[in-house]
């Protein structure tokens with residue numbers, strides 16, 4: 789294939805769980821595009837620009853990783869950049885149902901696009917962006933769960 793793998797998500801904000809998947813994808817494929825979903829209906833804590841900048845800082849050490857944003861269908865974005873590969877992370881069983889549904893719908897619309905899944909690292913299996921926001925808001929420690937720049941940005945958002 790020799791192509792770029794697309795790692796999509798809302799990344800509000802990026803966590804070490806996301807980063808682990810991106811790092812592993814970057815070792816397996818010639819290039820990785822982290823695709824940040826602009827989804828205003830989700831009312832994100834961080835603006836699209838802030839999310840993109842936080843990811844760019846977190847993946848600076850990965851030379852074959854780019855960060856782009858998209859809206860609309862993921863398969864349209866994937867096709868537009870000339871890729872046919874989506875890479876996603878899977879956490880606990882709860883992820884499975886929705887990911888299965890999304891992968892099958894994408895397959896129906898774009899049979900040439902393959903979605904592959906990587907199991908999360910043990911220590912990140914219960915980690916999500918929403919958990920991190922919940923913890924930090926009430927004074928909990930998120931070190932080790934998010935890149936340092938994200939921790940600083942969260943503290944600033946919540947005035948901590």
Ligand code: ADP
Pocket residue numbers: 796797798799800803804805806809876877878879883907908909912913914915916917918
């Ligand atoms: P969230 O589900 O935390 O809101 P996203 O919508 O940004 O995150 O998720 C994008 C992708 O990253 C999904 O495939 C999701 O399963 C994966 N992902 C999220 N958190 C983790 C984690 N801790 N470990 C592995 N993959 C993860």
